[in-house]
Amino acid sequence: MVAAIEEVKKVLWDGGHGGKDPGSSGNGVVEKNIALQVATEAAKRLERDYEGVQCLLSRSSDVYLSLSERTNKANAAGAHLFISIHCNAGGGAGGFESFTYIGTKDAATAAFQDVLHAEIMNRLKPFGVRDRGQKKKDLHVCRESLMPAVLTENLFVDVAADAARLKRPEVIEAIVIGHVAGVAKYLKLQPKKAQQPPASGATNILGPASATVEQAKAWAKSKNAPAELVALADLYWLLAPERGGD
Template sequence: MSAAQSKFVVVIDAGHGGKDPGAVRNGLKEKDITLSVALKLGEMIKANHPKVKVLYTRDKDVFVGLQARSDFANRHKASLFISVHVNSASPSARGTETYVLGLNKQASNLAVAMRENEVMLLEDDYKTTYRGFNPKSTESYIMFDLMQDAYINSSIEFANLVERQYSRLGKPSRGVRQAALWVLSQSAMPSVLTEIGFISNNSDQSYLKSPEGHREIARALSKAFSQYYKRQTATPKESNRSEESKSEGSADSTDTDDSMADSSEPTEPKEPHHEATRVEQPNSTSPEGRSYRIQFMALSKAIDTKDKRFAKLGKPIRRIKDGERYLYTCGDTESLAEARKLRKQIAKQYKDCFIVEYRSGKRIGRVQ
């Protein structure tokens, strides 16, 4: 985001509220914890970043529907949506996990999605609002398999920053995960839902009950936001320096948790290993061997480059294996101007795609 662009707006969403208490244990209610953390987070962001506009989906104990939360963020043209929740499962489960949109059929991820989406049943005429979606039916979740989150890269980038900050608190991080969460699917901006602990676990419950625990969680989220905001508002020169530090393997590079089975990497990845194999070879290079491609996705599993999801891109897709993940690029041109045009075209479907420079088939790095 450049200085010429509109003001950065972050919408903080305190999960549940009003007639919906969320998870409850020993008199402790999720809705109270999330509101406390959300308000503290907002104040920290305001103090650290006066130019950022902070908005809340709720700032008191009131019920707000899932669709209304997304609509609020969309209406205010939010730059980032952060939904704060508390987890609940077996007494042995503990730690944090942060979700981005996606259909992951892993039982634990689906259980979280069902529990969080079930709130819509408390709304009047929910069948009309949610177009017949039944949060209790596994069949209803098939629709998410066809959804393409245009902001997946940025969402995962922020989610990784969040989980890294949680880990620095000494809290067990269960990583970044994907789930079919309605509130994320309807938000037209990078969005995450973060579960800050298990109310069903004695250790986590004690932490979630304490005001200091609330402050620590809010502080971790605030630090993650500061890192993300700095990257999003960096000048091209600053971005290039950041990319160089990442390619050198700095501690601040972004990692994807193994629990995330079908996700895109958020930031410029480290250089692919020499043994990486390309599905298709470059077909356009300058006399100096320079060419430009558009990276639009990185996944932990291989997808056929002729998959129907790529049909609208209208250009050959290349898949490169980079360690445990696969990088996907589109196009191959020796003209940077043409690459910029192509990036704008692809950005209609993949908002945070970017240009990557290659020389003689070797990846050089991201181009601003």
């Protein structure tokens, strides 16, 4: 008996605004740019790190799309989830909030919002981001999509403290990771298996570091390495996991 092939889950990532529509702007931050950065990076990470998922983008560059073009693309593709990425404005103290369509009574949509909101806030709390809560509103992208849809408002560009956070790569990283983790958890996606070890007798040049960064610096100094090289050790230890080591 042939085992059933598990259906690939399709996720539509919608970077809000774009092109002639910049969205909100303030303190040197433009909403459409943050939205596109988060959407494209989250899509890349989800496909890279998890099995059985296909990511689609409403836009992959700075172009204008109507709201119906966005939902039509998701509906035509038979997407399982729709996530629309935005930044906010006019929020006083700032913070993060998420929205679903005010008229939906769909349990799956509510469950998706619960998981996604929690995962994002878990990553943003260490940066002092205020949780403005889970909300409902008459939003086209949530109303006209035929699958569970959530719109996220990722901090306020016109609140100085939030805008300063949005200029920090580690905060953008937290937003991306939170979105990816929320989708993966809701869809029950399995992480991709680690790379197979080399055949017996072969030497694997990629792997976890056996020395600490401080030990590496000390060794480099003992070999009279240039100060610039020693200073790069911290960056190498930070980037190594994404480049082949752990």
